[in-house]
Amino acid sequence: xxxxxxxxxxxxxxxSGKLEDFIYAKVxxxxxxxxxAPLSVKEFKKAGFDSVFDTKKIGFICDHFVPARDLKAANxxxxxxxxxxxxxxxxxxDIDKCGIEHAFLPESGLIKPGELVIGADSHTCTYxxxxxxxxxxxxxxxxGAMKEGKLWLKVPETIKFVYEGELPAWVGGKxxxxxxxxxxxxxxxxxxxxxxxxxxxxxxxxxxxxxxxxMAIEAGGKTGIIAPDEKTVSYMKxxxxxxxxxxxxxxxxxxxxxxxxxxxxxxxxxxxxxxxxSNVSDVDKLKKVKxxxxxxxxxxxxxxxxxxIAARVVKGKKVKKSLRAIVFxxxxxxxxxxxxxxxxxxxxxxxxxISPPTCGPCLGGHAGVLDKGEVAIATTNxxxxxxxxxxxxxxxxxxxxxxxxxxxxxxxxxxxxxxxRR
Numbered sequence: 001x002x003x004x005x006x007x008x009x010x011x012x013x014x015x016s017g018k019l020e021d022f023i024y025a026k027v028x029x030x031x032x033x034x035x036x037a038p039l040s041v042k043e044f045k046k047a048g049f050d051s052v053f054d055t056k057k058i059g060f061i062c063d064h065f066v067p068a069r070d071l072k073a074a075n076x077x078x079x080x081x082x083x084x085x086x087x088x089x090x091x092x093x094d095i096d097k098c099g100i101e102h103a104f105l106p107e108s109g110l111i112k113p114g115e116l117v118i119g120a121d122s123h124t125c126t127y128x129x130x131x132x133x134x135x136x137x138x139x140x141x142x143x144g145a146m147k148e149g150k151l152w153l154k155v156p157e158t159i160k161f162v163y164e165g166e167l168p169a170w171v172g173g174k175x176x177x178x179x180x181x182x183x184x185x186x187x188x189x190x191x192x193x194x195x196x197x198x199x200x201x202x203x204x205x206x207x208x209x210x211x212x213x214x215m216a217i218e219a220g221g222k223t224g225i226i227a228p229d230e231k232t233v234s235y236m237k238x239x240x241x242x243x244x245x246x247x248x249x250x251x252x253x254x255x256x257x258x259x260x261x262x263x264x265x266x267x268x269x270x271x272x273x274x275x276x277x278s279n280v281s282d283v284d285k286l287k288k289v290k291x292x293x294x295x296x297x298x299x300x301x302x303x304x305x306x307x308x309i310a311a312r313v314v315k316g317k318k319v320k321k322s323l324r325a326i327v328f329x330x331x332x333x334x335x336x337x338x339x340x341x342x343x344x345x346x347x348x349x350x351x352x353x354i355s356p357p358t359c360g361p362c363l364g365g366h367a368g369v370l371d372k373g374e375v376a377i378a379t380t381n382x383x384x385x386x387x388x389x390x391x392x393x394x395x396x397x398x399x400x401x402x403x404x405x406x407x408x409x410x411x412x413x414x415x416x417x418x419x420x421r422r
Contacts, residue, residue, distance in 0.1 A: 002251025004158045005227055006193045009133040009248060013116045015150065025153050028115035030145045031059035031091070033101055034066060036120035038076045039139035041083050044146060052087050053149030059091035059110065060084060061101035064359045066094070069366040099331030099357030102126040102214060102299035107333060109240025113228045114248055118145060123299055123381065124223075125216045128193075129209035130236070131228030131248060136217065156222040157257040158193040160250075163200035165265035170415050172309075173208030174301055174379065174399035176200070177215045178270040180262065182280030190220035192257055195250065200264045201226060206235045207305040214300045215381050218277040271377070271412060272397035275385045283402050286412040293376040294319075294407040295388075296347075296400050297328025297355070298362045301379035304334050304343075306400040311343040313404035313415050319351030320410030326368050328355045352407070364389045377406045 003011070003019070011019040013026045032040050037060050052058055060080040065073035077094060084092035091110065098104040102123050111117050113131040118124065120142040127134035137151065145151050163176060181188070194216045201209070209226050216224030226232075227249040236245050268282040296302070296310045307329060319325045327347050329335040335357060338344045344354050361368030362380040370376055370389035376396070378388070383395035396412060405413040 001255055002253040004193070004195065004250045004254045004256070005131065005248045006133055006158055006195070006225055007155065009114060009116060010153065010155055013133070019155060022152060022154050024150055025116055026150050027057070027118055027145050029057050029059065029111055029117045030119065030142055031061060031101065031105070032120035032139065032142050033064050034062040034073065034076045034080065035064045036139050036142070038079050040120060040142040040146065041079060043140050043143035047143065047147070049147045052089065052146050055088045056090050057149065058089050058146050059093070059105070060089065061093050061098050061104060062095060063098060063100045063357070064363065065365050066358055067356060095356065095358065096332065099329070099334070100299045100302060100359055103303060103330035103334065106130060106210065107239055107331060109236070109243060112236060112240065112243050112245060113232060114246030118142070118151060122217045123214050125221065126210050126214040126299060128213040128216070128223050128225035129206065131226060131232055133223065133225070135223055156191055156193050158195050159189055160195045160197065160256045160259045162259065162261045163196065163198040163264055164261060165200060165263040167200055167203060167264055168267060170269050170401045171264065171267050172399055173204055173211035175267060175270040176264065177212045178272050178277065178280050178397065179267060181215065181219045181278045182270070182272070183262070184219055184260070186218060186276055186278045187220040189216065191222050194219065194221040194224045196224060196226050202229060205305060206231055207303040210303070211300055215277065218381060269399060269402050269414060271402060272383055274383055274394040274396065277381070277383060277397060283398070283412060283414050286396070287414070289396065289412045290375065290410055291323065291377050291396070291406055291412065292374040293324040293326070293368065293370065294403050295326050295328065295361055295368060295376060295378035295380060296403050297326070297330060298359065298378070298380040299330060300381040301400050302328050302330030302334065304337050306379065307334070307338045307343045307347070308341070309400045310404035311346040313401055313418055314350040314408060315346050317350055317408045317418065319407045323407060323410050324368070325352040325407040326355055326361070327352045328360055329357055331357050361388050363387065377403050377412055379403050
């Protein structure tokens with residue numbers, strides 16, 4: 001019997017060379033951020049470790065509470081900087097060099113198809129868009145991996161999602177994954193790999209593919225993955241021209257836990273309502289919902305194409321009076337590109353505040369926290385109770401087009417409504 005793409009990757013990384021229920025797997029790259037990595041460093045020290053497995057295969061990406069929101073946040077970054085200096089870890093990145101980890105690592109060229117990557121953050125599943133095995137782990141697991149370069153993994157089963165039909169206007173990766181989570185629930189892919197494929201997936205840009213894999217965890221998935229193709233190769237040549245790309249794909253006779261087919265032809269822009277990503281509705285059904293804040297950005301939708309879409313929607317318009325609208329470009333590189341292409345200028349003239357690259361309000365960190373009773377629509381990935389601030393606030397999730405349109409009207413809005421005004 002054939003193997004799935006994830007099984008092929010994991011077998012090649014298995015210390016025994018065999019694909020068993022549990023494997024001791026060799027890691028190609030491991031990392032943490034300014035919240036999770038300090039915990040790993042403390043466990044590393046507590047265990048008495050005095051060396052790391054490879055100074056070039058460990059990363060610390062400071063992105064959650066930066067620019068530092070308080071003394072504790074500043075201390076966390078300082079701790080990682082000093083640890084990196086002591087152990088000569090090459091890949092330490094502060095706010096001026098990285099931005100949001102799950103956008104920065106792919107664009108940095110540090111990870112590539114066919115690899116095994118682990119990160120102390122649940123949205124590490126994002127990198128499956130490159131055709132690699134990427135898993136979120138706990139801070140203690142990261143500490144062990146920093147020392148040994150290996151970790152124990154239970155080999156997950158795979159659910160195959162086949163997307164058929166033609167993508168309608170304004171429908172992208174965010175809409176596909178929200179629709180999918182709405183269909184199967186927040187535990188519908190529990191500890192399984194979500195393999196995304198089909199004609200509609202092949203037409204998606206890399207940005208949209210990152211968005212889909214990013215939210216696999218919101219369905220309980222161990223990770224998401226898309227078999228690499230010519231778009232993947234083109235992307236990798238751009239970010240790392242010297243890299244040797246190993247392309248894997250599932251065998252035709254591979255065994256799946258389940259195969260789910262989804263026709264996207266009549267799909268409308270999707271919105272996830274409070275307080276679960278699975279509470280999904282068509283945008284047209286929510287046009288009476290008023291919002292106090294709009295957020296465009298995050299590791300889910302803070303890439304260049306997302307900012308282009310938002311700018312296209314709001315060009316020549318003004319943000320609704322008294323509404324707070326914030327844009328978070330995911331990395332300094334994306335910020336620079338958006339500046340050169342005048343996307344940020346358009347958004348600023350419309351009334352958006354332009355933030356430096358950071359996770360910011362996505363996890364209720366800073367730079368846009370909600371108060372009691374306030375409502376936000378955001379291109380982020382979670383809308384749990386209290387996720388963006390007060391436990392009695394409300395977060396709706398959408399793609400950049402719906403979020404941008406909603407900033408103009410002050411209520412959840414289909415982008416076509418804005419464009420008809422011109």
